Amino acid sequence: MDEKKNAIDATTFENLLYLSRLSPESSNVDILAGQVRQIVDYFEILSQYAGDENPYDAYPATTVESLRPGDVEKSLEPSDLKKISGEFMDGYFRVPKVLGGGA
Numbered sequence: 001m002d003e004k005k006n007a008i009d010a011t012t013f014e015n016l017l018y019l020s021r022l023s024p025e026s027s028n029v030d031i032l033a034g035q036v037r038q039i040v041d042y043f044e045i046l047s048q049y050a051g052d053e054n055p056y057d058a059y060p061a062t063t064v065e066s067l068r069p070g071d072v073e074k075s076l077e078p079s080d081l082k083k084i085s086g087e088f089m090d091g092y093f094r095v096p097k098v099l100g101g102g103a
Contacts, residue, residue, distance in 0.1 A: 008036060 008016070013033060017023065024032050076084075078091060087094040 008033075008040060 013036065016036065017032075022032070078088070081088045085093065
């Protein structure tokens with residue numbers, strides 16, 4: 001591999017092969033090493049255009065004042081739920097069995 005400051009040495013290349021579960025034939029190692037070198041070079045080109053700004057600046061800021069109020073309101077009573085659905089029993093909604101018998 002070439003001797004750049006970010007060059008991938010033979011040990012790093014072997015680790016990459018191991019991590020990616022690649023085991024190329026001996027004739028393909030040079031081709032694969034060249035492709036990895038091209039990828040690293042491409043990232044060096046891209047890093048020239050990387051901005052130093054905060055990536056979260058792209059999203060609008062949310063202030064606490066614009067969120068909904070935390071007021072507690074009355075919810076439905078169990079007797080109201082029984083009127084809405086006949087499948088409400090003992091505080092729970094009865095649903096079809098999904099697991100075990102096949103869907």
